[in-house]
Amino acid sequence: MQASPALVSSDDLYLFNTGQLFRAYRTFGAHPMEIEGSTGVRFVVWAPHAREVAVIGDFNGWNGNNRIVNMAQVGTTGIWAGFGPGIGEGARYKYEIIGEKGERQLKSDPFGFQSELRPNTASIVTSIHHHVWQDREWMADRKVNPPYEKPMLIYEVHLASWRMDAPEQFRDYEQLAHELVDYVCSMGFTHIEVLPLTEHPLDRSWGYQATGYYAATSRYGPAEGLKILIERCHQRGIGVLLDWVCGHFCKDDHGLRLFDGSPLFENEDYRRAEKPQWGTLAFDFGKPQVQSFLLSNALFWLDVYHIDGLRVDAVASMIELNFDKPESMRTVNRYGGTEDVEALHFLRKLNETVFLYYPESLMMAEDSSSYPGVTSPTYLGGLGFNYKWNMGWMNDMLRYMETDPAHRSSRHSLITFSLHYAFSENYVLPLSHDEVVHGKRSMLNKMPGTYQEKFANLRLFYGYWMTHPGKKLLFMGGEFGQFEEWKDYAGLDWILLQYPLHDSMRRYVRDLNLLYLNHRALWEGDHKQEGFEWIDVNNASQCMLSFQRNDKSSDCPIVTVCNFSRENHPVYRIGVSQSGSYRLLLNSDEADYGGSGMEMPIRVTAQTIPLHGKSHSIEVPVPALSTQLWLSER
Template identity: 85%
Template structure:
């Protein structure tokens, strides 16, 4: 039996099968509809190699012998469609898919908008249009200025473990809309980045092994709750980014794996499909229908949930056909190389599509490879992202900071090398969840020395991070010196704020964030070489760095002179070359007593002298405490 063509337009079928249906979620899945004057639900699913597909659910006892929906394939398109009269919102359902050999499988809807709470796995008929948005001002603002010239402070959050009342007692979206948003605003962040919130069966996968790409996880409540959370962020001036996993998917039986009994969303060649490092399957980017599925999913989160951008996970594993694979699984492309040509095409198409409809979006590549031009436009051969995570900077800096200060002089290049390539891409400097799990220790516990010295090192490190070119991302807990590694099964150790050093660290981070946002020189020219200028890069023996951050030529963008002392030696007088004559005001001192520092005497203002130094015509003398950072700004225009 053939399904009525009224259910799906021929244009949609053509575009879907050619990889050009960019809002496929409006066609596929379960949608409330009317047909011949009767209300019900329209079901549409792609299963080209299935012998038969039925819809089963709580409305027919999960028994396909009692058919409520007459599902049939539309011609030879591979798309099945049908209408369930009398069905409505809240109905639980799955597709019963009979493979070519007759084996029957129960599958969740790839386009399902809501899933049952795990361990149950059925899809739920849901409308996503109930919530009344209040972010019109947010949506219409900020489009006239490129993101490169704006401050960006991202707070990375795993919603389950930010706060917990007990094991698996998660905050719901509505409660987070109050508590999390207030907290982030109070600390001065500009964005929240959510670890994946697409539906996933295992809590401890953190969302990186998904089964429901169009369903916000039910762990934290219904979809309207997530919409409220994002709306509340926008109302407080906070952007929301989603960690998006488009490279691979979960193998659970109810998910995409062997969806119609054959490799459908995955490649038929197991060497291409398998991700042995993660126990997942890679998407087959060579299938146009998979492109329609993924490109539509990117737009779905921007359309329906008003997400402001995507952090695309594991780009390096997508573009390298043999990423972390044994020799027995190695393959090459049609030119004999190891670049995944189809994945590269997908990434370019992804960015072109997102920026076509949402030109103000943020598209960030989590890419640990040296692949060039990740943030260059596609029309010049780039991948088209507007930001890339700077994993090289992160690795070098953590290696340096983990070194005892007594031995740092021999590793000086670790903190200076990044400036050789800092402007080759548009970078985000990530201090993410990946760096505080699996035995890597927390940010605070990576620092050498006794407890007070760990805090001094961390304040210094965060200060250098904030003044280094590039936008910023910090994982939750790092802002108050979480001592233990991130525990994904428990809330952050908020009780630590009862202790002075942790409370002081939180106050320091609030001040550091405010300082960053207040002074345009620290972010206005992040992507331009002229935005950074070394004063003294070569003082390895004293573990000292001095440099200047430059904004544009306006008075509000006057340069910031930065002094970093990575040693245990304090200097009552330290001379620094400066380009401008006049007075310099102290903007920030990490060694303040209020931040947990020594509180040693520090002038709030110093005057330059006509003593040339470091290639500059003038110089200033300032005290420099041990393991500290100071920021100074000239009063001159």
């Protein structure tokens, strides 16, 4: 039986099957509507190898033989469509798919807009158009104020474990719209990046193994609540980024795996499909229908939820065919290489599509590879992202900071090497959730030394991080010195704020954030060599670094001095490029932050004593394990 052509337009059929239906969610899935005077729901699904497709749900007793919805193929396109009169919002449903060999499967809707709370897995008929948005000012402003030369301080959040009163007692979206947003604003962050919110069956996958790409997870209440959360962020001046997983999907029976009885969303070659490291399946990026599905999903979150950008997960695993695969599963591309040509094409197309409709969006690659041009335009052969996570900087810095100060002099290059490539891409400096799980210890507990020294080292590290070129990202808990590593099944240890050093750490991070926001030199030149100058890069023996950050005018440079050793320097001379006075902006060793409180001048005057290739120099005290920032007031 053939479906009525009125259910799906010929243009949509053509565009979907050629990888160009960029808003496929408007056609596919379950849409409440009126057809020929009858109110009900239109169902559309892609299942080209199915012998039969039925819609079952609480409206027909979950009985595929009770055909309230007459699903039929639309021509020979592999797309099935039908209309269910009398079905309304809130109805639960699945697709009953009979494969070519007669096997029966029950599948959630790949385009379903809402899912049942796990462990239940049915899709729920939901309209996506009810919310009346109250963020017009934010949406208009972001179009005329692009992010590249603006400050960016991202607070990475796992909504379930930010605050939790008891196991599995999650804050809902609307609660978080007040508690989380108020906290983020008070700390001076500019953006929230949320770990994946697509529906997923296992809490402890953190959302990285999804089944419902178009459904905001029901763990935190109805999807309407997520819109309220995002809207409140925008009203308070906070951007929202979504951690988006387009590289792989989980194997649960109700999901995308063998969707119509055959490999559909995944590659037919198991060596290409399997992700053994994660127990998942890779999308087959060479199929145009899969491209339509994923490209539409990216735009869906921007269209329907007003998300400000996507952090694309695991890019390295997408573009390398043999990423973490055993020898028996290794393959080559049609040119004999190991790059995934289809994945590279997809990523370029993804960024071109997003920027076509949302040129102001943030598209960030979480990429640990050395693939060149990740943030270069596609017309120059790049992948077209506008930001890339600097995993090299992160790994080098954590290795250095974990080293006892007595032995850091031999590892000095770890903290300087990043400036050899800092301007080759547009970088974000990530201190993310991945660095504080699986036995890696929390940021605070990575630091060596005594209890006091751990805090001093972390304040020092954060000071260097904030003044190094690149936008910033910090995972929740890092701001107050969470001592245990992240526990995804429990809330952060907010009780630690009752202890002076932890509360002092929180205040230090807040003040560091606010200082960053208020001084253009710390972010205006993030992607240009002119924004950074070494003063003394070679003082490995004393574990000292000094450098200068410049704004566009270079009128108000900021000098950063970092002492990674346990030695105090009551008098330390540093070359500076300008005459006049220098004012102390921040000292991580202040007693108010839990430091030693070594006496520091508020201002110093530059002398005409050349040093470090500069025409002038200043003398300042430099406490052990500390960062100082000095502002030129010429």
